Each structure stands twice: as C-alpha cells, then as structure tokens.
Amino acid sequence: MIEPNNGRTQKKHPISLGHQRRYTGAILLGTRPNTYRAIALELAEPDASVDGIARRYRVSNHTVMGIREREAKSIAEKKKTLAVKLANVA
Numbered sequence: 068m069i070e071p072n073n074g075r076t077q078k079k080h081p082i083s084l085g086h087q088r089r090y091t092g093a094i095l096l097g098t099r100p101n102t103y104r105a106i107a108l109e110l111a112e113p114d115a116s117v118d119g120i121a122r123r124y125r126v127s128n129h130t131v132m133g134i135r136e137r138e139a140k141s142i143a144e145k146k147k148t149l150a151v152k153l154a155n156v157a
Contacts, residue, residue, distance in 0.1 A: 090129035092137050106131060107138045111145035 096103040102124050109120050110131070117135070121128045135142065 090127060090133040092130055092134035095126060095130055095134070102126070103134065106134050107142065108145070110135050110138070111142045111149065113146070113149070 092103060092106075095106075106120055106124055106126070109115055109123075117128050117131045121131045124131075
C-alpha cells in the first residue's frame with residue numbers, strides 16, 4: 068500500500084557500486100584513454116560485437132555498452148564515413 072509523503076520529498080536511492088548503470092566508460096576514459104578510444108573506434112565497425120570487444124580489451128560488457136551509449140553520436144558519424152569510403156571503393 069502506498070502512503071502519502073505528507074509534503075516531504077522522497078530521496079532517490081543512489082546507484083549501488085555493482086549496478087550496471089554505473090558503467091559509463093568514464094573511469095576507463097580517465098585511466099586508459101587509448102583503450103577507450105580504440106573501443107569507440109571498433110564499435111563503429113559494421114560487424115562489431117560487444118562480447119568480442121570486451122574480451123579483446125579486457126573490460127566488462129557493461130563498460131563497452133556504456134561507451135556505446137556515451138559515444139552514440141560519434142559512432143554513427145564514423146559509420147557513415149566508413150559507408151561512404153566503402154561505396155567509393157566499390
């Protein structure tokens with residue numbers, strides 16, 4: 068049963084340390100920027116898999132997915148430029 072909060076604001080629960088929403092790639096960008104950039108570049112490739120990238124760079128799947136969400140705009144632009152290059156070659 069839901070009780071009214073009587074004018075008090077409810078506090079949001081902080082995200083726990085092991086929760087997957089905490090994996091945004093920010094820590095990886097600060098500690099291993101070359102790895103972060105390499106993962107972002109590899110995510111732009113057409114046949115990129117999260118599992119394969121995670122194994123190759125020894126990071127968690129959640130970290131790769133966080134980088135994919137964080138860099139979505141730049142990854143989309145890189146995919147477009149790769150498609151244009153492939154079309155010119157063909």
